[in-house]
Amino acid sequence: MRDAFDACLKCTLCVSQCPVMSVNPDFPGPKALGPEWYRQNQAQMTAPLPHVDDCTFCQICESVCPVDVPIAHLIAEQKAEKKHSLRVWLRDEILARPQWVARMAWLGAIPEPMRRLGKISPGVQLPKPRKGQVRTLGEPLGADPRRIGLFVDCYSSGYDQELVMRARELLRIWGFSVTLVPGEAQCCGAAAYAAGNPGLAKSTGHAMFRTLNRKKSDYDVIVTLNATCDGTLRDEWPEFYGLQITVPVIPFDEIANQAPELFWEQLASLPAEPGAWITHTTCRGKVARGDGQLWELAKRAGFWDAEPSDAVCCGAGGSYAFKAEHESTAEQLAFRVREQALSSEAKGIITDSGTCAIHMEQAASIPARHPAYWLYARYLRYLEEGETHETKTS
Numbered sequence: 001m002r003d004a005f006d007a008c009l010k011c012t013l014c015v016s017q018c019p020v021m022s023v024n025p026d027f028p029g030p031k032a033l034g035p036e037w038y039r040q041n042q043a044q045m046t047a048p049l050p051h052v053d054d055c056t057f058c059q060i061c062e063s064v065c066p067v068d069v070p071i072a073h074l075i076a077e078q079k080a081e082k083k084h085s086l087r088v089w090l091r092d093e094i095l096a097r098p099q100w101v102a103r104m105a106w107l108g109a110i111p112e113p114m115r116r117l118g119k120i121s122p123g124v125q126l127p128k129p130r131k132g133q134v135r136t137l138g139e140p141l142g143a144d145p146r147r148i149g150l151f152v153d154c155y156s157s158g159y160d161q162e163l164v165m166r167a168r169e170l171l172r173i174w175g176f177s178v179t180l181v182p183g184e185a186q187c188c189g190a191a192a193y194a195a196g197n198p199g200l201a202k203s204t205g206h207a208m209f210r211t212l213n214r215k216k217s218d219y220d221v222i223v224t225l226n227a228t229c230d231g232t233l234r235d236e237w238p239e240f241y242g243l244q245i246t247v248p249v250i251p252f253d254e255i256a257n258q259a260p261e262l263f264w265e266q267l268a269s270l271p272a273e274p275g276a277w278i279t280h281t282t283c284r285g286k287v288a289r290g291d292g293q294l295w296e297l298a299k300r301a302g303f304w305d306a307e308p309s310d311a312v313c314c315g316a317g318g319s320y321a322f323k324a325e326h327e328s329t330a331e332q333l334a335f336r337v338r339e340q341a342l343s344s345e346a347k348g349i350i351t352d353s354g355t356c357a358i359h360m361e362q363a364a365s366i367p368a369r370h371p372a373y374w375l376y377a378r379y380l381r382y383l384e385e386g387e388t389h390e391t392k393t394s
């Protein structure tokens with residue numbers, strides 16, 4: 001890994017793909033902030049460069065680098081060396097621990113004076129927690145011997161219990177037994193790394209790893225709701241945290257594709273979901289698995305007029321969009337989704353991250369929800385139409 005730090009060929013491929021460079025002319029870009037800073041720093045302990053914090057940690061630069069320079073991770077190391085005022089430091093310490101924010105979800109919207117004092121962006125509002133009632137979907141359609149540990153990310157744990165219940169109910173009728181892991185708001189470390197705190201990311205990740213190990217007699221497979229957590233457990237933990245998870249980790253959209261055929265046949269008997277839809281995979285999900293899986297799932301579920309999002313990175317970036325100094329960049333990154341939604345008159349966004357969902361929902365003014373939310377809604381419609389038909393014929 002350390003060889004790769006110094007392997008830059010100066011090809012500038014990373015520069016051509018960086019989404020922040022395309023909207024923020026002050027941003028020095030991945031080559032200058034990553035390998036070039038690393039080389040200079042090795043020689044003379046260079047101070048962090050201006051605008052290093054403007055990197056969203058989307059990792060698109062890393063995905064195109066022909067010699068695997070861990071560019072975004074080098075930038076995160078550099079961010080960690082930057083000195084901040086006390087109030088910015090305090091804000092960043094809190095936002096790098098989304099499990100704390102999730103546990104305070106009941107507090108609701110951030111009061112204006114606290115928002116100004118804490119330099120929280122006026123462009124992003126925390127939503128009211130969605131508790132929601134979830135109706136049972138009936139008898140299981142199959143039986144799968146694998147016991148699933150449903151990995152609930154911090155955001156969903158605090159703000160979207162309705163999603164957690166919908167996902168759990170879907171897994172149940174697909175024939176799985178399900179346990180929620182970790183079972184309370186706890187973070188995998190992704191948010192702290194993105195915020196430029198690799199030390200905290202690693203200690204947070206190690207704590208989560210211990211929790212998962214303690215519960216490992218309860219599950220055979222981990223199914224992740226959030227694509228960023230998924231990439232963290234599968235790719236980041238072994239490479240950057242020194243952690244190797246021993247059970248298979250499967251993202252929700254992949255396990256949905258393994259649902260009993262009967263489920264898919266029943267959904268296919270419904271008319272297509274009307275209108276246009278946008279699918280949006282998180283940056284880390286895109287880097288790890290491409291953009292197509294979510295889109296294919298949407299089509300299979302009946303969202304026939306779905307198109308992948310035009311935004312490479314929507315600007316949510318963990319806690320990035322919550323920081324006042326990133327308001328303009330985050331807005332410009334989400335602007336593409338807004339334009340796409342307006343031109344196609346999209347009805348909604350299907351996305352595998354709660355924080356991308358908050359940011360895009362506010363930017364595009366249409367609902368943005370996890371695929372499990374929409375799949376559950378489609379299946380409920382199938383059941384209700386069947387019940388209506390039975391009532392009419394009896």
Ligand code: SF4
Pocket residue numbers: 017018019020021029030054055056057058059060061062071072075
């Ligand atoms: S991680 Fe994303 S925003 Fe940061 S330098 Fe790389 S491509 Fe640009």
Ligand code: SF4
Pocket residue numbers: 007008009010011012013014015030031034035064065066067068069071
């Ligand atoms: S893509 Fe990799 S090799 Fe090319 S300039 Fe960027 S860091 Fe250097």
